[in-house]
Amino acid sequence: MKIICNGKEMDVKDSLTIEKLVVDLDLNPATVVVECNGSIVLPDNYAEQQLSEGSVLELIRFVGGG
C-alpha cells in the first residue's frame, strides 16, 4: 500500500505498524515524534497503531536550533 511519509510517497507492506516503520527507517522510537493524519501518536501506541492506504505521516525530531 502507499502512504505519504514526510511529504513523500512511500510503498510499504499492508498492516505495517508505526513501530516497525520507525525501526525500518533506522530511527530511534524514543526520540521521534509521529503525527498520523494530523494527530500526534503517543510512543506507547507505536506498536499497536497500523497504517492504512493513504495514511499521512510526519516523523519529527529535535535538531539543533536557537
Add this chain to the structure above:
Amino acid sequence: MLTIAGHNFKSRLLVGTGKFASSQLMKEAIDASGSEMVTVALRRVDLDDPGDDIMSVLDRERYVFLPNTSGARNSDEAVRLARMSKASGGGEWLKLEVTPDPRTLLPDPVETLKATEILVREGFKVLPYMNADPILALKLQDAGAVAVMPLGSPIGTNQGLLTRFQVEIIIDQARVPVIVDAGLGAPSHAAEAMELGADAVLVNTAMAVAGDPVRMAKAFAMAVEAGRSAYESGLGRRQAQAMASSPAVGLGFLN
C-alpha cells in the same frame, strides 16, 4: 543563582544548538560555555540523510532542554509544535517563538500572547521570545510566562543590544527572570545586557559561526559572569560633567 520556575541554574548563559559545523563542535562549545540549559528545534526527519540524533549527542541529565517553536507563524502552529515537543519527550519547558515574517523574524506579539495563554493552561513552562516591549512583557507575565525573552536585535544579526532602553524598563518591572535573547553578537553585548540587570542571556549564532566556537563560548561565559558581577556590585552613576579622579587639593607646589 538563577531560578526559573523553581529550577536553579548556576550559569546565566543559555546556549542555542543551531548552525554549528558539527555535532562534536556543538558539544564542545556547550561544554566550554558552562551552560545548563540548551535550546533545540523540531523538524521533519530527513529520511534520505537522518544524520546525528541531537538527543543522543547531548547528555539530558546534564542539560535542561528548552525546545523552541521556531518556524511557527501563528499561535496554532506554535501550539502544535509545543504538543509535539512534549510527546517526543521534550518535557514541559518551551521557548515560544512565533515569527510570521521570514525577513525580520520579529515575533508576533498578539499570537505570542495567545499561545502563551493556551500553553500555560496545558502545563507548559513557557518562556516567550518577544520584542522588547515593556507592556507586552507585563502581559506575558500575567498570562503565566515563567520568564520573558526580549530580543537584543533580530535573530542571527549579531547587532547587539539595540533595544537597551526598552530592556532596562522590562528588567525594572519584571516579576520573572528576564533573558535577553537574539542578536547578541559579541561577549561585550552579553556583558552589557548583564550589567543592566538581565537575569541571563541566550546566545547561539555568535558562538556557532565564530572562527573558534569553543573559545568563543568560553569568552561569552566570562563576559556573562563579568557583567553579572558588575551589576551586583553596583555601577557608578553616569553624568555629563567631568569629575577628577585625582585629588583637587595639594597642587600648591605648581604655583
